[in-house]
Amino acid sequence: MSDTWLILGASSAVARAFAREAASHGAALLLAGRDMEDLEHQAADLSIRYGVPARPMRFEARDLASHAGFVAECRQHAASGLLNVFLAFGVMPEQAEADADPAVAAGMVEANFTGAASVLGALGPVLEAQRGGTVVALGSVAGDRGRKRNFLYGATKAALLVYLQGYAARLSGAGVRVLCIKAGPVDTGMTWALPRLPFMASPRQFAAAAWRRAGRGGGSAYLPIIWWPVMTIIRLLPTPIFNKLNI
């Protein structure tokens, strides 16, 4: 009886690495996203490399009306064991872009928070009914404190964290573990064109660490771990000083 990991936003580099990690542990994969051509490639790769079933599924985070049907489809295609969820979708336009165009700002909130809350909400009853399973969602260190550079993105991730805290509380009685990963920058397409960022993890290292952490239970966790002391300092900085920093 093998477990299934549903990967939401499966085309992102972090999600791809996590899917490989899960597949290497024998899990079946449901790969959800918009770029079906890419998901087909990924499904082929996972099933050839690891000999696990992998299935592309069309999923649009911002099309909230489709989520109930999508979850029904997931149930139908999941393997016989527990269904687990890795939520990786999200967008990160530049703060200036979001400041200039309300549609960009609203689009980010819809994708990063509204869409996430909606699909997790639809998955809740399934997880409760199976009495177990793990949900891992990608938060961000940007959600710890609003910084000049990207506080709108940070706000969506902070909202997601609070949502996940309540979601975890609700599902804890059913034995479902919920983990919010406060991710530092990972070396992906999202960060490629940005100025050099500190403590950058490769997707593979990040995914391996996320897998190990998910095995130890729910809650929230900084990854890579170096972000725990760094963000502790940033959170404790007095506001007058923090506001002067260009971070």
Place this chain on the structure above:
Amino acid sequence: MPDTLTAQAATRTTAWKQTALQGWGRSSLSPCLAARPERLRELRAALEAPEGRTLIAHGGGRSYGDAALNTDGAVVITGRLDRILGFDPATGELVAEPGVTFADLLEVFLPRGFVAPVSPGTSHVTLGGALANDVHGKNHHHAGSFGEHVLWFDLLLPDGRMQRVSPESDPALFQATVGGIGLTGLVAALCVRLMRVPSNALAVRRRRVRDLDDFLAGFAAAAGATWSVGWIDALAGGASLGRGVLETAEPAESGLEARPAKARRFPIDAPGWLLNGASVRAFNEVYWRRVPASGQQVTVPYRQFLYPLDAIEGWNRMYGRQGFRQFQCVVPPGPGEAALRQLLETVAAGGNASFLAVLKVMGPQGQGMLSFGMPGYSLALDIPARPGSEAIFARLERITRDAGGRIYLAKDSLLSAEGFAAMYPRADEFRAVREQVDPNRRLSSDMARRIGL
């Protein structure tokens, strides 16, 4: 509503950044704009390089010179396109994205009894790079080069069309792309036939070789071997010119217990003085003496025999900050034998601290218009980039050319345009295909400009 999101996705797909790349020899730093697509859609978008810049694909970064560099142009790094798309265990046919590496193949397919039909000397080479350089391995004398085992590839042409190319469907474009150093398009996928092997190990025989004549006789005697390679002490001159170790290998019937590979990392850029005649001489001496005078037979994992240098990650830092250049040529049998002697004498006389040089027997001419492979002997050696090393290269180029041989583009950083024209007789055929598929020269590289393509 989805418009904004699509627009965001579109900006991400053309993410370029200003950076600087190096060839594996690290002898020069090349500023460029680089994109690193993570999926096919992004590869297509990357074809549209900003500011009308020219473009070249860059795989594992293991070309020693400037084949995959494009100074002040644009470079598409393909390593993230690393999905295996299909595999048929009945035929060994593999379909993969261009960023899949030989290390991936070893990890995934050796446990199933398959290896790459042809392997370059490091497993970090991508399949796209292997195609573009028509690489060869220690079995060239009977297996030919990589292109011989490629059934087809999907080529993203400079005009944005995607075309599946096989030797039957479009022989000219196939032959221009195999070994065509990336100048005909971006490879989006390729199909290659893997080779079946009975176990995960090789039975390797090593023996000491006294001099060059002994080597050539040894290779002749080992013509039936599946793999063969010679390691030459390039600092040995006089009567022991060409002394070294000859290794031959056959698939072992029974395997070894699989152990995860552990690479050590070369920690720093070695200081310039470290590599000198004395230290390299000592290393080469130890390497030679390690093989007992009576010879040696061992069973080793494929990795160890095919990719010996991968045991030390970043070994290129051994040559210090100035880097090094690699010279590799093939010379035909007959006149080539004298040329080999001259090449070795030139290097030994220069006192250039080159670690082990590699001598191989080469088999049939590759089918690519710019394929390196041709019958004869191939000699490869590293030369630290120091004042005067260019002059030595010019001499090596001259000797190679006079012997009717050619220099390997995947390794090269100094070959002259005249030398290229003399060594690659099908260059004009190649130019004709390029004129058809890329009339506006949207694809280019430092190497292409240097050798007059």
